[in-house]
Amino acid sequence: MKRGSTRPTMLAYFLLLHCFKEAASGGIAGMEAKVDIIKLVVPEYVKRGDGVDLECHWKATGEIYSIKWYFNDREFFAYIPNTSPALTLHPLGGINVTVSISSNGKVHLSNVQLASSGRYKCEVILESPAFLTADSSSNMTVVEIPEDKPTITGTQHQYRIGDTVQLNCSSPRSFPPADLAWFINEERASGQYLIPHAPTHYPEGLTESHLGLQFVVSREHFNKGAMTLRCTAKISPHYLKTQQHSVDGLLTYNVPPMESRAKSAMSEVLAEKSHIQSPLRWQGVQHPDKSSPSGNIRKNHITFGLEQSQ
CATH class of the missing domain: 2.60.40.10 (Immunoglobulins)
Structure with a gap:
């Protein structure tokens, strides 16, 4: 009975060992999500010359190997706690990191420029042997807002x-x-x-x-x-x-020159109808013509307007 009772114990031991191996390699369903980005803070719009904080919040069940930030898929900031120094910068055009107020979960960008517009990604990697990884990204646009009206x-x-x-x-x-x-x-x-x-x-x-x-x-x-x-x-x-x-x-109304032939006919009609009381009547207007010796009459152009009768 005693020898037979060890078999379940040994079986449980091997099953438990197998589970640990599978967990380390990410082979068990549900175990691969040991690290998650739960919140990424990247402002959608920032005014040119301002400073901005980029924040990465994560949830993990193991130790952190590194936290890295990328701009348009190029690394510019890394936090690796088991190295010295823990913070590492990789210079990129348009990216100005203020190290003194940056940490494992926050990166401060100062004096952002138009070239700072792009996609920012946070990547969190767990320690070995699995090196499980989670990342999240978002766009930021730097704007130059004018003060004047159009x-x-x-x-x-x-x-x-x-x-x-x-x-x-x-x-x-x-x-x-x-x-x-x-x-x-x-x-x-x-x-x-x-x-x-x-x-x-x-x-x-x-x-x-x-x-x-x-x-x-x-x-x-x-x-x-x-x-x-x-x-x-x-x-x-x-x-x-x-x-x-x-x-x-x-x-x-501005009447085109080609219609000027109707001017005399219209004038005659107006003269004949001038004694009739009407809610509306046509009024002919002659314009000065500077080219005329008399300086008073412009040829081939007349405007007509609707005038209320008194």
């Missing part, structure tokens, strides 16, 4: 029905480039009114965005005799500024 060029003080609006909106230099949008009387301008222009790039990595607005003025573009044209520049979620151009509207 600018509008090509403005006029007044527009008549039939005039052509030709404006351009330009954003201040920034990174990433600003998204521009046009609005007419608080309504977003139709795509057919927009004239895309190529952005302007500068050596330091900044960009100016440009967007044109062009359309023929009609009565529907006026709101109580005025028209408001607005351009917005947006860099989400940090920057949203607007430049506005408000103009007076003259509800008069």
Whole structure:
């Protein structure tokens, strides 16, 4: 009985030894997840020149062999507790690590630049013999946010029905480039009114965005005799500024020169109807012609407007 009772004990011993061997090699289901990254802190956006903390939080059942940080898959920081010194830096362009306030779970980057934009990865490795590994990564974008508003060029003080609006909106230099949008009387301008222009790039990595607005003025573009044209520049979620151009509207029509033959006929009709009281009547306007010896009459051009009767 005593000799037979040792067999279960020996069997249990060999099974336990096998489990340890399998665990060391990561062969048992569920044992390979002995180290996990439970939280990675990498800011999505950082302003150029600021400092930022990168944090890596993990959960492990064994001793840590190393904690390493990578920028676009290139190692720039390592913490290896069993070496001296424990902290090791690998210089990379755009990466400035402040060692005095960095540790095994945190890396401080100072004076971040546009070149610091990219993907950051934290990697945690356990001690031998398994050297189990866990990693996590996230993107960070360094932004250059302007202080100024966008600018509008090509403005006029007044527009008549039939005039052509030709404006351009330009954003201040920034990174990433600003998204521009046009609005007419608080309504977003139709795509057919927009004239895309190529952005302007500068050596330091900044960009100016440009967007044109062009359309023929009609009565529907006026709101109580005025028209408001607005351009917005947006860099989400940090920057949203607007430049506005408000103009007076003259509800008069510019008649092309080829229609001037109708001027005399229209004048005759107006003369015959002048004694009739009407809610609306046509008003002919003659423009000075500097080339004329008398200096008063311009040929082949006239504007007509709707005038309320008194």
